[in-house]
Amino acid sequence: MGCAGFTCSKHSLCALNILNVMVSLLMIGIAAWGKWFGLVSSFQVVGGIIGVGVFLFFVALAGLIGAMKHHQVLLFFYMIILFMVFIVQFSVSSACLAINREQQDHLLEVGWNNSQSTQRDVERSLNCCGFKQVNPNTTCDAACFPNHSCFPCAGMIQEHAGGVLRFVGGIGLFFSFTEILGMWLTYRYRNQKDPRANPSAFL
Numbered sequence: 001m002g003c004a005g006f007t008c009s010k011h012s013l014c015a016l017n018i019l020n021v022m023v024s025l026l027m028i029g030i031a032a033w034g035k036w037f038g039l040v041s042s043f044q045v046v047g048g049i050i051g052v053g054v055f056l057f058f059v060a061l062a063g064l065i066g067a068m069k070h071h072q073v074l075l076f077f078y079m080i081i082l083f084m085v086f087i088v089q090f091s092v093s094s095a096c097l098a099i100n101r102e103q104q105d106h107l108l109e110v111g112w113n114n115s116q117s118t119q120r121d122v123e124r125s126l127n128c129c130g131f132k133q134v135n136p137n138t139t140c141d142a143a144c145f146p147n148h149s150c151f152p153c154a155g156m157i158q159e160h161a162g163g164v165l166r167f168v169g170g171i172g173l174f175f176s177f178t179e180i181l182g183m184w185l186t187y188r189y190r191n192q193k194d195p196r197a198n199p200s201a202f203l
Helices: 006-036 043-069 072-098 101-114 116-126 153-190
Strands: none
Touching: 006 043, 006 153, 043 072, 043 153, 072 153, 101 116, 101 153, 116 153
16 A cells, blocks of 8 residues: 555554654653762752653653554644644754854853752862852862862853754754654544544544
């Protein structure tokens, strides 16, 4: 019947959702691993990643069940959720790629001031203290602090932030187009007739 047929659409949609399930489990596992080994101490960061992973897992699971059973209602809601996720993800990815240096510096400073746990993580991993200046009267988890040889973290963070934003934006755009593919496959699959079903049962 070719790749335009019912079976090919079903298998393609199942494969796409199995990939999404694997990505969601990977996100949950990496977040839990980072928290367990003390690489990330911020509960908000870990909780956010795990929350996104769990959401993606249930969306992919709904799409997988809908594809396997050719369930019209599940496939419809799966398609609607994919569209909403696409809008949010495409917007965030575009913002990550379009942000300029001044906006980036402002967001980094706001994020630094709002989370002490993130400050400790950054100071420990980059071996720096403070954001724009080192204050010897405060505590710092960096190994350089007892020797008074630390540099501010702002410059080091800015070196990594641009590349990270471009990477995140690119990955987000890539997966947003896979969501378009998922919506198209779901729309086509919903309107195809199961050759093994009773022809009179198809709407």
